[in-house]
Amino acid sequence: MAEGQIPFESKILCRYYVHGACRKGDNCNYSHDRHNPVDNVCKYYIRGSCTFGDRCRYDHIKPRSNFQPESQKKSTPLKPVPQKSHVPPPVSSSEPITSGMVSLKKALNKEPSTPTTPKPPEEWVKASEFVPGQPFQCSSIPNSYAHAAANNLENTEPSLSFDEVPVVSSGQLLCPFSADRECPYGDECEYRHGDVCDLCGLAVLLPGDEKQNLEHRQECLQQHERDMELSFAIARSKDKQCGVCMDIVLEKQPTAEQRFGILSDCSHCFCLACIRKWRASKQFDSKTIRSCPECRVQSDFVTPSAYWVDTKEDKIKLIQGYKQALGKKPCKYFDKGRGECPFNEKCFYLHMNPDGTKAEPNPRRRNADGSLDYEERVTFWDFFQERQERLQNLLLMLEDDIASLLINLNFFSDSEEESDDDDDFLLF
Amino acid sequence: MANIAEQRIRREFKEVVKSEEVARCHIKVELVNDNYTELRGEIIGPPDTAYEGGTFILEIKIPDTYPFNPPKVKFSTKIWHPNISSVTGAICLDILKDQWAAAMTLRTVLLSLQALLAAAEPDDPQDAVVAKQYKENLPIFQQTARHWTSAYAGGPNKEKELEQKVEQVKNMGFDEHKARVALSSCNWDAERATESLLSS
Numbered sequence: 001m002a003e004g005q006i007p008f009e010s011k012i013l014c015r016y017y018v019h020g021a022c023r024k025g026d027n028c029n030y031s032h033d034r035h036n037p038v039d040n041v042c043k044y045y046i047r048g049s050c051t052f053g054d055r056c057r058y059d060h061i062k063p064r065s066n067f068q069p070e071s072q073k074k075s076t077p078l079k080p081v082p083q084k085s086h087v088p089p090p091v092s093s094s095e096p097i098t099s100g101m102v103s104l105k106k107a108l109n110k111e112p113s114t115p116t117t118p119k120p121p122e123e124w125v126k127a128s129e130f131v132p133g134q135p136f137q138c139s140s141i142p143n144s145y146a147h148a149a150a151n152n153l154e155n156t157e158p159s160l161s162f163d164e165v166p167v168v169s170s171g172q173l174l175c176p177f178s179a180d181r182e183c184p185y186g187d188e189c190e191y192r193h194g195d196v197c198d199l200c201g202l203a204v205l206l207p208g209d210e211k212q213n214l215e216h217r218q219e220c221l222q223q224h225e226r227d228m229e230l231s232f233a234i235a236r237s238k239d240k241q242c243g244v245c246m247d248i249v250l251e252k253q254p255t256a257e258q259r260f261g262i263l264s265d266c267s268h269c270f271c272l273a274c275i276r277k278w279r280a281s282k283q284f285d286s287k288t289i290r291s292c293p294e295c296r297v298q299s300d301f302v303t304p305s306a307y308w309v310d311t312k313e314d315k316i317k318l319i320q321g322y323k324q325a326l327g328k329k330p331c332k333y334f335d336k337g338r339g340e341c342p343f344n345e346k347c348f349y350l351h352m353n354p355d356g357t358k359a360e361p362n363p364r365r366r367n368a369d370g371s372l373d374y375e376e377r378v379t380f381w382d383f384f385q386e387r388q389e390r391l392q393n394l395l396l397m398l399e400d401d402i403a404s405l406l407i408n409l410n411f412f413s414d415s416e417e418e419s420d421d422d423d424d425f426l427l428f
Numbered sequence: 429m430a431n432i433a434e435q436r437i438r439r440e441f442k443e444v445v446k447s448e449e450v451a452r453c454h455i456k457v458e459l460v461n462d463n464y465t466e467l468r469g470e471i472i473g474p475p476d477t478a479y480e481g482g483t484f485i486l487e488i489k490i491p492d493t494y495p496f497n498p499p500k501v502k503f504s505t506k507i508w509h510p511n512i513s514s515v516t517g518a519i520c521l522d523i524l525k526d527q528w529a530a531a532m533t534l535r536t537v538l539l540s541l542q543a544l545l546a547a548a549e550p551d552d553p554q555d556a557v558v559a560k561q562y563k564e565n566l567p568i569f570q571q572t573a574r575h576w577t578s579a580y581a582g583g584p585n586k587e588k589e590l591e592q593k594v595e596q597v598k599n600m601g602f603d604e605h606k607a608r609v610a611l612s613s614c615n616w617d618a619e620r621a622t623e624s625l626l627s628s
Contacts (some may be wrong), residue, residue: 181501203602243530243531244436244495244496244530244531245434245435245436245495246435246439246440247435268531274530277496278530281496281497283497284526284528287526288526288529292529292531293529293530293531293532294529294531296529338523396443416446
């Protein structure tokens with residue numbers, strides 16, 4: 001990476017740091033600021049073959065394509081603050097063993113007498129290869145060059161100059177052993193033993209550093225809230241039975257089937273596969289299949305969910321999230337402007353032109369005979385019918401137009417029938 | 429059979445067996461074969477109706493696509509009801525046709541059928557003759573239904589008068605069931621019934 005350019009990794013939270021295992025410390029090209037978003041996507045998953053499956057500690061999600069570094073403004077220390085950035089990250093209950101083990105390496109690496117040299121630019125390039133899913137990070141490049149340059153001025157200064165590499169004494173560093181559980185060196189340990197955080201139970205609070213304490217507590221609280229939310233979600237989902245197959249949804253096999261299909265207008269519980277199958281069945285009329293199999297209340301669409309939602313707020317949140325997620329996926333009917341989507345502006349999927357601009361709703365095309373395009377024609381069906389006679393009289397004079405009108409009428413009756421299935425396209 | 433259908437019937441079977449209605453002997457389901465494709469249902473006639481005291485046997489066939497398609501249900505026991513064919517036992521009930529919903533179960537189907545016995549829909553008939561009688565001569569319909577219940581479903585009210593008429597026609601050398609059908613269809617006019625029997 002040429003000098004003067006800021007490595008874009010610096011906006012991404014180091015995934016090793018998150019697990020308490022970054023060997024590079026301050027010289028890591030990635031951010032050690034926990035406010036920054038972490039790129040925790042499993043690279044094997046992206047390639048389609050993670051052997052760990054559910055148990056993988058990395059996220060099994062498709063990388064977001066238009067990534068917004070939201071917390072950019074918040075991201076605080078441009079100059080590395082040693083005390084802060086070396087606090088072993090609060091270890092969440094799910095990964096206590098690793099942090100204990102790898103933190104040791106980290107501590108060794110941080111021998112105070114030998115300040116680690118900043119790596120020459122060539123090595124940075126190599127370093128970035130360690131990052132799984134690296135090609136996807138391009139999306140996290142700051143939006144404009146000016147922005148990047150501005151950041152660069154402040155950011156590169158400390159890390160590039162050899163003399164200014166902060167020398168960290170072991171007295172300032174938290175002992176990773178004591179932070180995890182127990183330090184075998186006891187009082188003789190040359191690292192600091194932090195106070196025990198009453199929330200996570202780890203000795204990670206630096207005595208006297210109010211700011212760090214506060215920050216840690218906040219992180220702990222947030223983590224706690226997330227954990228609570230998750231455990232509530234699991235608790236309310238675990239006994240839920242699908243009304244169609246009567247299986248306990250979270251006990252279905254294979255695990256991919258353990259998903260709920262949430263109906264927008266009633267609160268009956270189904271697994272996603274069953275409710276979709278029901279709504280796709282052909283032998284009943286659309287009114288029957290679009291209604292809940294239990295209460296017959298009609299719902300326009302089904303929202304997939306890993307957990308059961310029972311409150312209205314949760315459901316609204318879920319549906320919004322679902323629509324947002326779909327809004328990032330290109331619509332296969334619209335097909336980047338090549339095709340035509342029957343939903344037009346009401347489609348949940350993204351209507352993006354090839355040049356990257358968002359497509360305008362389809363203009364209401366008027367054909368030579370004055371008939372309206374499909375969407376409009378549905379809306380103005382009554383109006384259309386009224387006018388039909390007059391229109392026909394008018395058109396008798398123009399033979400060509402009669403033909404086109406007939407074609408259009410045929411078209412119309414076709415689209416009427418199809419419109420029944422319209423919403424179900426959303427299910428797939 | 430498709431996996432889901434069999435699995436669900438197994439579950440439902442347990443559910444029906446445990447349900448309150450079974451405990452009170454209102455409905456019952458039995459297996460006919462081992463692979464859960466055929467079942468035998470049983471419902472009792474609802475109280476305060478012409479079917480009271482009768483036990484009606486149903487033939488239930490589970491399609492491969494169950495529960496996304498309704499089970500095929502018909503009465504094995506002969507019954508006099510506007511929405512049930514007196515000849516074949518075929519049932520005209522919306523939930524067994526286009527109004528089926530995947531969350532319905534054997535239990536709900538049997539309970540719906542029981543409800544159908546209590547509340548006939550003569551305007552949407554399966555058996556036109558019965559429906560006509562129901563609409564034009566309700567007391568005779570009630571009597572006939574009671575008589576059928578006693579004759580085929582073990583009901584308590586024999587309707588002696590009707591019994592005698594059946595006996596009378598039967599003694600003329602006709603099959604008992606045919607005699608009963610003919611009499612029922614002709615509002616128990618013995619002459620017309622014999623005529624129709626002779627002409628058929």
